[in-house]
Amino acid sequence: MIIRVGMADLKMAEAPAVLQTTLGSCIGIAIYEQPPGKTGGLAHIMLPVNNNGDPNTAKYADTAIAELIRKMTSRGISRSSLAAKIAGGAKMFDTGKKINYLLEIGLKNAEAVRERLNMEGIRLTAADTGRNYGRNVQFDIATGRMTIQSHGRETIVI
Amino acid sequence: MFIPAITDRQMNELRIIATKGGENANLAFSRWLKEKARLEVTDVSLIPFSDIVKTIGEGDKMVVSVLLRMTGDITGNTVLIFSEDSAGRLIEKMIKKTIIPSNPPLLKGGRGDLGDNGFDAVDRSIMEETGNIVVTAFLNSLVAHLDIAISSTPPVFIHDYAGAILEMAVMEYAPVADYALLFNTEFYEVNTKVDGYFFILPSPESLNILLEKIEGREGVKS
Numbered sequence: 001m002i003i004r005v006g007m008a009d010l011k012m013a014e015a016p017a018v019l020q021t022t023l024g025s026c027i028g029i030a031i032y033e034q035p036p037g038k039t040g041g042l043a044h045i046m047l048p049v050n051n052n053g054d055p056n057t058a059k060y061a062d063t064a065i066a067e068l069i070r071k072m073t074s075r076g077i078s079r080s081s082l083a084a085k086i087a088g089g090a091k092m093f094d095t096g097k098k099i100n101y102l103l104e105i106g107l108k109n110a111e112a113v114r115e116r117l118n119m120e121g122i123r124l125t126a127a128d129t130g131r132n133y134g135r136n137v138q139f140d141i142a143t144g145r146m147t148i149q150s151h152g153r154e155t156i157v158i
Numbered sequence: 159m160f161i162p163a164i165t166d167r168q169m170n171e172l173r174i175i176a177t178k179g180g181e182n183a184n185l186a187f188s189r190w191l192k193e194k195a196r197l198e199v200t201d202v203s204l205i206p207f208s209d210i211v212k213t214i215g216e217g218d219k220m221v222v223s224v225l226l227r228m229t230g231d232i233t234g235n236t237v238l239i240f241s242e243d244s245a246g247r248l249i250e251k252m253i254k255k256t257i258i259p260s261n262p263p264l265l266k267g268g269r270g271d272l273g274d275n276g277f278d279a280v281d282r283s284i285m286e287e288t289g290n291i292v293v294t295a296f297l298n299s300l301v302a303h304l305d306i307a308i309s310s311t312p313p314v315f316i317h318d319y320a321g322a323i324l325e326m327a328v329m330e331y332a333p334v335a336d337y338a339l340l341f342n343t344e345f346y347e348v349n350t351k352v353d354g355y356f357f358i359l360p361s362p363e364s365l366n367i368l369l370e371k372i373e374g375r376e377g378v379k380s
Binding site: 004006007008009020021022023024025026046047056059090092105133134135136149151 | 207208209210211212216217218220316317318319320321322323325326328329330332333336
């Protein structure tokens with residue numbers, strides 16, 4: 001079963017579910033147990049920090065990561081067994097001169113996610129960020145594998 | 159969540175103006191295609207970011223898009239999105255040639271090896287020009303009906319996932335908004351529905367200016 005995660009959205013599921021999202025400059029953050037267990041989650045964040053206490057926690061790296069941890073531990077999963085994989089953070093317009101106003105958002109998002117995971121003590125086991133193309137991401141909870149497709153490129157599994 | 163306050167009356171005015179913009183864009187599009195086409199603004203609505211992708215189907219669908227940025231009194235992004243097939247037919251019509259499928263195998267050194275698999279430099283510029291013509295005609299109509307100045311940046315071609323493209327188009331408004339104002343549009347060439355979508359995404363500040371101008375317009379009428 002494939003469960004779709006939209007922009008500024010966060011979903012939890014149980015194996016054998018696969019969590020899917022499509023990313024440009026945003027970051028997909030998958031959280032799972034290591035070794036892989038029954039439960040996992042995927043957030044699609046748009047911005048680094050939730051400064052104004054926006055209740056839409058899934059939109060920001062800091063509050064989305066906190067929410068993913070809370071949802072895992074509230075299911076009785078030990079915090080020390082949590083691990084994360086991330087993808088996205090592209091410079092969607094890295095095509096030259098025409099439009100450059102959005103180039104840095106992806107980079108900042110990726111940095112913020114890494115910092116936050118580190119701060120929360122969550123191991124980042126794999127990442128595929130940057131570059132200049134969109135990513136179609138599928139996270140398989142049962143195996144903890146993240147499959148990343150991009151147009152005209154070979155599919156990678158992290 | 160930041161939900162912009164738009165009254166029903168303002169929304170109706172927006173729909174009227176959008177319909178006129180659509181008519182103007184339709185004329186320009188038909189002239190460009192050299193045949194009678196139809197481009198209709200089907201709806202104007204506020205849509206939460208999380209639902210934008212659903213308006214065109216699934217986010218993991220590969221699409222061909224042209225993005226232009228609005229500058230002037232109204233800033234924001236405009237995005238024209240076509241399915242690969244529709245874009246291919248449009249290009250074929252314009253230059254009477256067959257398009258190489260966009261999926262690999264990629265022909266080394268040949269057509270399709272020019273930066274974007276399946277769409278070469280000529281194809282890309284045809285799509286960019288299509289975007290330019292449609293968007294400029296729509297914006298000219300807005301300028302004529304509201305007392306504002308808008309221009310647009312050169313068009314940029316992007317061939318990628320629908321979700322990644324739309325995400326990028328709303329991304330810069332994410333710090334101050336959760337909703338985008340969408341002008342949803344349908345295209346037809348002769349009687350065939352083109353799998354195409356036209357999004358106009360004014361920035362949140364511009365949305366206020368647009369609403370003020372609409373109020374002003376109502377004032378003049380009464």
